[in-house]
Amino acid sequence: MGRNDLALSCHAMGDDRPMSSTALRHTALDAVHRSLGATMTDFAGWDMPLRYGSERDEHNAVRTKAGLFDLSHMGEITVTGPQAAALLDHALVGNIGGVKAGRARYTMICRADGGILDDLIVYRLAETEAASSEYLVVANASNAQVVLDALVERSAGFDAEVRDDRDAYALIAVQGPESPGILASLTDADLDGLKYYAGLPGTVAGVPALIARTGYTGEDGFELFVKPEHAVELWQALTKAGEGVGLVPCGLSCRDTLRLEAGMPLYGHELSTSLTPFDAGLGRVVKFEKEGDFVGRQALAEAASKAQENPPRVLVGLVAEGRRVPRAGYAVVAGGEVVGEVTSGAPSPTLGRPIAMAYVDAAHAEPGTKGVGVDIRGTHEPYEVVALPFYKRQK
Numbered sequence: 001m002g003r004n005d006l007a008l009s010c011h012a013m014g015d016d017r018p019m020s021s022t023a024l025r026h027t028a029l030d031a032v033h034r035s036l037g038a039t040m041t042d043f044a045g046w047d048m049p050l051r052y053g054s055e056r057d058e059h060n061a062v063r064t065k066a067g068l069f070d071l072s073h074m075g076e077i078t079v080t081g082p083q084a085a086a087l088l089d090h091a092l093v094g095n096i097g098g099v100k101a102g103r104a105r106y107t108m109i110c111r112a113d114g115g116i117l118d119d120l121i122v123y124r125l126a127e128t129e130a131a132s133s134e135y136l137v138v139a140n141a142s143n144a145q146v147v148l149d150a151l152v153e154r155s156a157g158f159d160a161e162v163r164d165d166r167d168a169y170a171l172i173a174v175q176g177p178e179s180p181g182i183l184a185s186l187t188d189a190d191l192d193g194l195k196y197y198a199g200l201p202g203t204v205a206g207v208p209a210l211i212a213r214t215g216y217t218g219e220d221g222f223e224l225f226v227k228p229e230h231a232v233e234l235w236q237a238l239t240k241a242g243e244g245v246g247l248v249p250c251g252l253s254c255r256d257t258l259r260l261e262a263g264m265p266l267y268g269h270e271l272s273t274s275l276t277p278f279d280a281g282l283g284r285v286v287k288f289e290k291e292g293d294f295v296g297r298q299a300l301a302e303a304a305s306k307a308q309e310n311p312p313r314v315l316v317g318l319v320a321e322g323r324r325v326p327r328a329g330y331a332v333v334a335g336g337e338v339v340g341e342v343t344s345g346a347p348s349p350t351l352g353r354p355i356a357m358a359y360v361d362a363a364h365a366e367p368g369t370k371g372v373g374v375d376i377r378g379t380h381e382p383y384e385v386v387a388l389p390f391y392k393r394q395k
């Protein structure tokens with residue numbers, strides 16, 4: 001989604017023990033992951049596969065061949081009714097009423113003060129009846145309840161229903177250059193005609209699915225929404241179809257390095273309630289021109305004006321000159337002063353060097369800026385400021 005939340009703590013990256021004593025939720029594919037020898041981790045209350053073997057091999061498979069992901073921890077919320085579009089236009093910052101059936105939109109839900117509650121993908125499903133529309137809102141796992149509660153609260157006065165469908169779906173993604181061929185061997189759906197950020201109903205290996213051309217890896221790929229009872233059957237069919245072209249199962253760890261290379265924001269790192277979309281350099285998702293009021297409009301208009309007059313810190317890419325890896329929260333320094341903060345950092349398998357995203361003062365945000373470093377345990381390691389994304393696939 002855009003964008004899905006998979007921040008992994010140092011504990012999670014190196015340890016497969018649950019981080020809390022509360023009962024973890026398990027996806028419909030839990031037994032499959034364990035049979036494949038996955039290292040599991042507590043993520044947003046779900047027991048999820050962190051890796052199956054080598055994180056680097058999984059990452060490189062997605063970049064060059066294909067990877068298979070279980071994303072069933074994501075939060076699905078269905079909004080239906082004659083005023084479903086009007087409700088979403090009021091509740092979210094995007095122009096949802098302008099989304100055509102079968103298409104999807106990346107957007108955000110903000111507080112009244114403009115702070116970002118979550119980033120979302122909203123799919124407009126095929127019309128069920130002339131007077132009613134149906135939308136599937138996909139939230140990050142850690143924010144799903146917050147988004148659900150906000151939508152329910154904001155639905156007051158609208159002829160629309162907000163339904164918690166988190167238990168109604170399993171979500172499987174196949175990503176990478178070989179993914180169209182793998183999926184085409186299992187479905188007669190028109191994949192060639194399926195554009196990026198579009199979705200259509202179909203069957204995959206005989207399983208009814210919403211087939212969406214979306215992902216969080218920077219590669220071409222698909223996300224398949226199916227009933228949980230069909231998840232194992234579909235996973236196995238995709239695995240078999242991908243045997244000859246290098247498809248491998250992939251965990252959350254490589255998904256994080258893939259999205260980082262692609263410059264995609266992660267909630268809790270590049271996005272938070274303390275930032276507006278304009279602070280995050282994503283003001284384009286706010287559609288002031290749409291009809292009617294929406295939650296946060298006044299605060300966001302002020303944030304937009306302020307950003308033009310006095311640019312906030314800018315989200316940039318940093319590429320290491322050395323080998324030390326920056327982590328979220330590390331200070332960005334220049335001339336002995338703190339000029340920013342790292343939001344995400346990791347070794348980049350594609351670039352072969354550590355990379356990071358960071359918010360830095362506008363004076364140090366221009367690509368090619370010299371003299372910028374990251375304070376890694378007291379040592380100012382040199383970094384080059386670059387434009388995002390670090391990686392862009394060749395189409």
